[in-house]
Amino acid sequence: QVQLVESGGGLVQAGDSLRLSCVVSGRTNFHHLGMGWFRQVSGKEREFVAAISSNAGVAKYTDSVKGRFTISRDNAKNAAYLQMNSLRPDDTAVYYCALGRTSLGFRQYEYQYWGQGTQVTVSS
DSSP, X not given: XXXXXXXXXXXXETTOOEEEEEEEESSOOGGGSEEEXXXXXXXXXXXXXXXXXXTSOOEEEOGGGTTTEXXXXXXXXXXXXXXXXXXXXXXXXXXXXXXXXXTTOOSGGGXXXXXXXXXXXXXX
């Protein structure tokens, strides 16, 4: 059974930084799979934030976080990260990490495994 556990969320002020972590456990060829981060505001659709290729060589971001967020991964630790700088109130959401066979996927169905989410709240 594959499990993804996110951590690092919290309440911060606008302009602050947070680093989210996602640790993957279970039977998986982690270093062959793509990783992504999504976020969801209550009552809205879950949206793509960032994705990284299996070898960490390529990353993709949604326009609203480009230049502020950085996705990374450590295949030796079966972990992925989302460094979030210059946070804004509209970044407030539950953030989910996801693991899937598609590299750099930006659609939810491209990911087969999901974490439980971690809340990020940015106050103005």
